[in-house]
Amino acid sequence: MHENLKYTIRLTKDIKTCSNIKNINSLEIKDWQPIFADKEYDSFYFIYAKFIGEREENNDSFSIQRIQLYVQNYEGDITIGLTGKAYFYQEDLDVVDCDSRYKERKQYGLFIILQGFNANLSTVIENDIIFPIEGKWTSTPKINTGDILVTRIYFQPISLHLRDTSDNKTPVVLDRLFQARDGDSIIDIERQDRLDIENLKNKGVIDHLDYEEIFKDLKKESFVLQGVRRRCSPIISFFTIE
Numbered sequence: 001m002h003e004n005l006k007y008t009i010r011l012t013k014d015i016k017t018c019s020n021i022k023n024i025n026s027l028e029i030k031d032w033q034p035i036f037a038d039k040e041y042d043s044f045y046f047i048y049a050k051f052i053g054e055r056e057e058n059n060d061s062f063s064i065q066r067i068q069l070y071v072q073n074y075e076g077d078i079t080i081g082l083t084g085k086a087y088f089y090q091e092d093l094d095v096v097d098c099d100s101r102y103k104e105r106k107q108y109g110l111f112i113i114l115q116g117f118n119a120n121l122s123t124v125i126e127n128d129i130i131f132p133i134e135g136k137w138t139s140t141p142k143i144n145t146g147d148i149l150v151t152r153i154y155f156q157p158i159s160l161h162l163r164d165t166s167d168n169k170t171p172v173v174l175d176r177l178f179q180a181r182d183g184d185s186i187i188d189i190e191r192q193d194r195l196d197i198e199n200l201k202n203k204g205v206i207d208h209l210d211y212e213e214i215f216k217d218l219k220k221e222s223f224v225l226q227g228v229r230r231r232c233s234p235i236i237s238f239f240t241i242e
Contacts, residue, residue, distance in 0.1 A: 005234065005236075006148065006236045006237055006238040007033070007034055007035055007234065007236070007237040007238065008033075008237070008238050008240060009033050009035065009049075009051060009149065009237045009238065009239050009240070010033065010240060010242050011051055011053070011055075011062040011064075011143060011239055011240065011241045011242065012055075012241070012242040013053070013054050013055055014031075015031040015050055015051065015052055016031065016052070017050070017052055017066065017068065018031075018050060018068055018070075018122075021070065021121070021122040031050055032048035032049070032050060032070055033048060033049055033050070033051075034046050034047070034048055035047055035048065035049050035110070035149065035151045035237050036112075036151040036153065036233075036234070036235055037233065037234050038153065038233045039076075040080060040114075040116070040155065040177075041076065041078040041080065041116045041176065042076050042077065042078065043073055043075060043076025043077065043078045043079070043080055043116075044073075044074045044075040044076055045071055045072060045073045045074060045076075045080050046071070046072045046074065047069060047070070047071055047072075047112065047151065047153075048069070048070045048071075048072060049067055049068065049069050049070070049110075050066075050067065050068040051064050051067055052064070052065055052066040052067070052068070053065040053066070053140065055241060056142065060144060060145060060241060061142045061143060061144050061241070062142065062143045062144075062239075062241045063140045063141070063142050063143075064088075064131060064140060064141050064142075064143060065130070065131055065140055066128050066129065066130050066131070067086075067088060067110070067128065067129040068122070068123055068128050068129075069082060069086060069112065069122065069123045069129075070121060070122045070123075071114070071121045071122070072121070073121075078116050078117060079116075079117065079118065079119050079121075080114055080115070080116055080118065081114065081115060081118030081119055081120040081121050082112070082113075082114060082115075082118070082120050082121065082122065082123055083113045083114065083115050083118070083120070083156050084113075084120070084123060085112075085113035085156075085210060085213075085214065086110065086111065086112045086113065086123065086129055087109075087110070087111045087129075087200065087205050087206055088108065088109070088110050088129050088131075088133075088141070089108065089109050089111075089136065089200070089203075089205045090106060090107070090108055090109075090141070091107050091108065091109045091150070092107065093105060093106065093107040093148075094107065094150075097148055097236070099146065101146065102144075102145075102146030102147075104144065104146075105144075105146050105147055105148065106143075106144070106147045106148075107147070107148050107149075107150065108141070108143075108147065108148070108149050108150070109149075109150050109151075109152060109205075110149055110150070110151045110152070111152050111153075111154065111196075111197070111200060111205070111206075112151065112152070112153055112154075113153075113154055113155075113156050113214060114153055114154070114155050114156070115155060115156045115157075115158060115159075116155065116158045116175065116177075117158045117159060117162060117173075118158075118159075135204065135207075136204075136205065143239050143241070144239070144241070145239060145240050145241045146238070146239070146240075147239045148236055148237060148238055148239065149236070149237040149239065150235055150236055150237075151235050151236075151237065152196060152235065154192060154194075154196065154197055154214070155177050155192065156214055157175050157177070157178045157217050157218060158173070158175045160217050162175075163175045163178075163179060165179075165186045171186065174186065176191075177189075177190070177191045177192060178190055178191070178218065188218075190218065194215070197211065197214065198211075
């Protein structure tokens with residue numbers, strides 16, 4: 001059953017851009033909509049989004065012009081924040097989401113890079129996802145009622161100065177996604193499936209420089225632990241136009 005449970009994203013021209021996340025008058029709190037929830041670093045968090053655009057005249061479609069993101073930490077001692085890297089793209093429809101009510105259903109992906117020990121909770125305003133992105137879209141993406149969004153997350157390592165083990169340094173804290181302690185030894189590991197992000201690079205969604213930036217502080221000889229992050233979490237949203 002859980003494969004068919006989805007968030008609902010309302011697409012309406014009445015949703016306004018948030019210009020300052022710290023200004024309650026510009027926040028427009030009612031317009032932030034949940035698209036993802038999970039727990040990492042023992043911290044439970046939600047990702048909320050604003051899909052800003054216009055309904056197409058004489059057409060039941062919605063032209064997305066901008067996406068804004070916000071992370072709300074609910075429980076836990078470690079703050080999780082945005083790195084400013086997020087990618088919106090069209091992808092093949094999963095078989096499980098085929099629906100006879102929406103014969104022309106399209107599927108979109110939203111890939112977001114997060115980081116622990118990061119207090120940047122919002123992409124407002126410098127790092128909003130604005131369309132068209134050069135080389136990714138020939139025009140603004142047009143969404144129909146029934147289309148779905150799959151939100152995927154990848155964690156970038158925490159700041160190097162906190163976890164640095166070079167030259168026999170003792171780290172302030174270990175990044176549990178990328179390090180493990182064995183007495184005096186610090187083992188470099190990787191608990192995530194980087195194939196997800198490599199596939200996006202190969203498809204041209206993420207360019208080579210962005211890819212190198214995400215992995216720049218990871219040691220190539222790290223142990224990769226398969227399957228640790230492959231667990232169920234609510235990641236699918238259903239678009240509806242109002």
